[in-house]
Amino acid sequence: MRYISTRGRAPTLSFANVVATGLASDGGLYVPESWPQIGLDELQALQGRTYAEVALAVLSQFIDESVPPSALAACIDEAYRDFGHELVAPLVQYGPDQWLLELWHGPTLAFKDVAMRLLARLMEAILRDRGGHATIVGATSGDTGSAAIDAFRGLAAADVFILYPHGRVSDVQRRQMTTVPDANVHTVAVDGTFDDCQALVKAMFADAAFNQRMHLSGVNSINWARIMAQTVYYFTAALALGAPERRISFAVPTGNFGDIFAGYVAKCMGLPVGDLVIATNVNDILDRTLKSGRYAMQGVVSTSSPSMDIEISSNFERLLFEAVGRDPEKVRRLMEGLKQSRAFTLEEQALGHVRGVFASARADEAETRGMIASIFARTGLLVDPHTAVGLVAAATVQRRHPGPMVVLSTAHPAKFPEAVAAATGVKPRLPARLADLLDRPERINRLPNDLTAVEDFIARHARAQRMPQGNT
Numbered sequence: 001m002r003y004i005s006t007r008g009r010a011p012t013l014s015f016a017n018v019v020a021t022g023l024a025s026d027g028g029l030y031v032p033e034s035w036p037q038i039g040l041d042e043l044q045a046l047q048g049r050t051y052a053e054v055a056l057a058v059l060s061q062f063i064d065e066s067v068p069p070s071a072l073a074a075c076i077d078e079a080y081r082d083f084g085h086e087l088v089a090p091l092v093q094y095g096p097d098q099w100l101l102e103l104w105h106g107p108t109l110a111f112k113d114v115a116m117r118l119l120a121r122l123m124e125a126i127l128r129d130r131g132g133h134a135t136i137v138g139a140t141s142g143d144t145g146s147a148a149i150d151a152f153r154g155l156a157a158a159d160v161f162i163l164y165p166h167g168r169v170s171d172v173q174r175r176q177m178t179t180v181p182d183a184n185v186h187t188v189a190v191d192g193t194f195d196d197c198q199a200l201v202k203a204m205f206a207d208a209a210f211n212q213r214m215h216l217s218g219v220n221s222i223n224w225a226r227i228m229a230q231t232v233y234y235f236t237a238a239l240a241l242g243a244p245e246r247r248i249s250f251a252v253p254t255g256n257f258g259d260i261f262a263g264y265v266a267k268c269m270g271l272p273v274g275d276l277v278i279a280t281n282v283n284d285i286l287d288r289t290l291k292s293g294r295y296a297m298q299g300v301v302s303t304s305s306p307s308m309d310i311e312i313s314s315n316f317e318r319l320l321f322e323a324v325g326r327d328p329e330k331v332r333r334l335m336e337g338l339k340q341s342r343a344f345t346l347e348e349q350a351l352g353h354v355r356g357v358f359a360s361a362r363a364d365e366a367e368t369r370g371m372i373a374s375i376f377a378r379t380g381l382l383v384d385p386h387t388a389v390g391l392v393a394a395a396t397v398q399r400r401h402p403g404p405m406v407v408l409s410t411a412h413p414a415k416f417p418e419a420v421a422a423a424t425g426v427k428p429r430l431p432a433r434l435a436d437l438l439d440r441p442e443r444i445n446r447l448p449n450d451l452t453a454v455e456d457f458i459a460r461h462a463r464a465q466r467m468p469q470g471n472t
């Protein structure tokens with residue numbers, strides 16, 4: 001499989017190079033040259049198989065000779081071996097024709113583990129093959145950083161540096177990052193906001209000399225391997241509920257549009273998917289876009305589901321590319337409009353394509369709190385605020401379109417204990433393997449919001465510059 005950029009002006013790349021690269025050099029996102037197909041027979045043959053078996057069947061379609069099948073199988077096995085649930089992503093029924101897909105059984109208790117753990121192992125395999133070494137840098141507002149740190153800890157071919165805003169992440173989120181003792185893991189508490197952290201990361205990638213010396217690599221949600229890894233649980237969930245004979249809908253708590261785009265990919269590959277419901281909190285730019293045809297930024301507010309407090313939904317560009325008939329010229333024009341005037345309008349045909357596949361609904365803070373309380377009262381299940389947004393959206397769409405619906409449960413309730421306790425009166429407990437998190441010693445490196453200071457810190461700790469580099 002070869003990969004092309006949504007903006008059409010970056011080189012076509014192999015799978016291995018797409019994983020190592022992240023963002024395309026023309027500012028676009030990489031997508032497969034065509035969507036591989038999984039036929040009805042093949043889907044039927046996958047019914048009842050393990051998560052790892054389905055993952056191998058689905059993911060091998062996207063991977064070329066740059067990663068051999070035996071290496072892929074080993075990566076999958078290592079990525080999911082120590083999940084807290086044997087099924088990796090189990091389904092729990094909460095009503096007639098209503099299921100939760102629990103994606104938070106990984107080590108850091110959010111769905112980001114599912115993709116990040118596979119990405120880390122793929123990167124390690126690719127770098128090992130080339131005799132290279134990488135420096136992973138990323139900014140986090142909470143969940144991505146801990147997932148990246150846990151996924152890359154102890155790996156020989158990469159050092160990981162995560163920037164987070166000092167004093168602006170929760171205790172659980174910070175401790176999940178700062179208590180990891182491995183020598184290749186480094187956190188930086190920046191005196192600034194999440195946007196400042198992200199600006200620092202962008203500036204490091206743009207600093208060509210530094211980028212080359214350190215062999216920088218990114219693991220944010222635009223990395224194709226993360227989307228690809230997330231397609232697998234759409235298959236396992238739908239198969240468990242009767243696909244391909246039965247059409248299943250999914251409601252997805254959405255921020256950067258990575259998770260739900262993976263559902264679109266599964267559908268493009270031949271999985272019979274009903275509605276794909278974009279669930280947003282009051283930061284509802286995507287819900288407004290579906291209703292009005294206009295993507296218009298108006299500022300972000302803080303909510304109890306912070307991983308969805310976003311209005312530049314990076315992966316939406318991948319859907320735009322499909323919606324405009326894979327015309328990179330049109331994507332470039334829309335993205336230029338967004339940069340110039342913080343908005344763009346979808347042409348009739350593109351909007352028709354989007355509405356043909358996706359539905360959308362939003363939940364405000366009161367509805368989110370109300371849902372956490374009511375699902376607990378009805379079923380005894382504790383859900384986190386992101387999952388609750390998904391539940392509200394699923395209910396809205398199911399009233400119009402009855403049929404089997406799976407809500408992606410993206411975080412463990414103990415990751416957001418205050419919001420859950422406020423709605424239910426019950427404080428969710430951390431799983432046993434994390435019970436001592438609040439007692440583990442922390443390593444905190446606090447730095448000013450200053451590019452030179454952060455680059456110096458990374459240069460002093462990264463191994464890449466001291467390693468002989470292979471053909472990267």
Ligand SMILES: *Cc1c(COP(=O)(O)O)cnc(C)c1O
Nearest residue numbers: 254255256257258259307410411
């Ligand atoms: C990242 C995240 C989301 C949003 O996922 P996207 O792929 O960015 O749309 C939703 N819920 C939780 C808990 C997350 O960490």
